[in-house]
Amino acid sequence: MDETPGPRRRSVRDWIVDVAMVVLAFLFGLTALVDPPHEPTPPPNSTVAVTVELAVLVAGCAALWWRRRWPLQVAGVLMAASAVFVMVGGAMLVALFSLAVHRPPRTSLPVFGVGVLAAWANISIHPDQNAPDLVMFLLSVAMMAALTGWGISVRHRRELVDSLRERAVHAEGEARLRAERVQHQVRESIAREIHDVLGHRLSMLSVHAGALEYRPDASEDEVRRSAQVIRESAHQALQDLREVIGVLRAPVGELPQPTMADLRQLVAEADHVGASVELSEDYEGSVPERTGRAAYRIVQEALTNVRKHAPGSDTRVRVSGEPGGELRVEVANGPSPDPGAEESHPAGSGQGLVGLAERVSLASGRLEHGPTADGGWRLRAWLPWPT
Template identity: 45%
Template sequence: MSGRDRLVDLLTVTGAAALSVTVSYAHANDLTVFPRFPSATSFVEEFARLVSLPVSFYSGAASDLLVAAAAGVLLWRRRRWPVPVAVILVLLSVVWPLIPAALVALCTVAATRPVRTVGAVTALALLPCVLYLAVYAPGSRTLSTVVTGAVLVGGAVGYGLFLRGLRERAEQARTEAALRAEHARQREREAIAHEMHDTLAHRLSLLSVHAGALQVNPGAPTEQVQQAAGVIRDSAHQALEELQQLLGVLRAPPAGASRSSAPQPVLADLTRLVEESRTAGTAIDLVFDCAPADTAAAPPAMGRTAYRIVQEALTNARKHAPGQPVRLVVRGAPGSGLTIEVTNPVTPGSTSPVPGSGLGLVGLTERAALAGGELRHEQRPDGSATTHRLLARLPWPAA
């Protein structure tokens, strides 16, 4: 229990005990909140009796003080045992004027216990009102007493239900905030996983292709070996740099810094990507039908998505159809969108030297959809061979 809860309990117990003593002495001295004095003289007499109430504390009602103290002790334990405390105080309030303490206990039950339990305890608290109405002769005073008791019980229960609603809404808000934070972390993890797949898989496939070529052709000319070794060295170096950049993204960035500080590829980088694949030994027929000015001013998000699509397509071609030519067609302009088509023959029975997750194309489809476009891929017969075709369309807003 927090310090604030202890302070609230202390004030509640003290206030309820003080009110219980006040009600007890008022009852002992036949004081009432109901107007029953017809004249000014009677009013003065009643006021004098009310003012003399503290003096009556010393006149023989110490038992009432003890009962009020016992009620305070019960109230102090109401958070742990709310229902037993409420039942005991309700029953004691029939004999002793402990209505304030009983109302506090009822409020606690309404705020912390199930609705069925709240209903049962409320019915028990209203039972003395019904018995009072049945025992005493009907009249305005009897009716006023019953109505006052019912209003007090209803008010205590209603306030407890109000506190319950506030607490439940606060808990729901905390739960929703935790879920939103978890979803945000999950999206970050998925984005990092896609980024690692898109970048590292491309570099590692280059390493695998050239290492495999050296393994199956150990007597290759010196120039070819040197070229393959250079590609392996460059690809390993670039893969290490990209891995370090991704690991930097996983660390907490400085205050006010962007989470993705590494340079991101754009549409103009497609030609460099194609040259890297050509250097690795993949024959690529490139048709790049975009104006240079439009390419330079292309939206970064669209360019990054296009780059990742082409990168994954070339990686798949090296992995699943090594040595086969690839045709890449990129067409687009602002206002008409960007179309990417990648086709390559599929070698029957080919196996990938680099194991894949099988989720690259799935991730690209999701990436294209998030960018407002679409991506489809299929294998179709082309004479005696089979051709794999990937077609992506991305929106390119007008300037």
């Protein structure tokens, strides 16, 4: 709630409340005319005194119209007037309540203290012969205390509502950011999966299509074998694409993922492309699903890069490790026997190795890659193998 005064356009509810407060304050002031306090010595100019009281009452009720903009000033003026005039007491009570609503207790409570002194001054100036002064004083203080407490309660309730509304807006913003972050992670995961799955198949298509293009003197058997591999690879790529699209349609976790059991088939398919790919496995026990999937993707991406950058080169795939330690994956290839063959393949974007580094990092592993002394390339990864 704002503590600084400022103009605010009144709503329909504000108009109704303001008019009601002015009318109630005016009627409360008129009750003093029903049974006016009996002075010890009635003044000879009582008519003038009543006229002045009515004028102050009208002015005090009119001042209530600006109590929202200047609650402290209006309450202070009416508090001072209530110390001398009787009829303005109702307007003073409304102003005190409004002050407690629009200003913190550190402001409204001192004004309440001033009101207690004003009430005692009013009773001293206008004693009531029908009731003891102490009773009238305590009654006045009780009314002011009740309205001040009520106003503070209304203020705290409004602050609570504003705080809950702000928290709801903040929580909604955080939920939206979390949803966007999760959506971004899902998109990255799908993009990585598409790259890993289709990149392997399409690289095989590229190898054989390039061979047909750059070897017009190929024999009929070689052309037929290349066409068969192209057809099978295209069919398998279509199947893989359907599985990847299934990620978007199926609930999380329902799509089957490759494991270490599929590694031999992957190497066998790469070996049929035309280059020699040797697989060496030196481990015992069952590799955890997450670790095996990461190892499969590492070998898959490495073989894809070999076909792109060193087609026809001899490649060695070595997987070793033990439970409770690490699963070591190494893919090394020599230089391409045909240096000009790489020109028939489009240059890669480098995102494959970036994606592998991210995948290995998510698996809490390490990744190294770089050229070898003989002009080839080696990629090594270490993945944790929990018992």
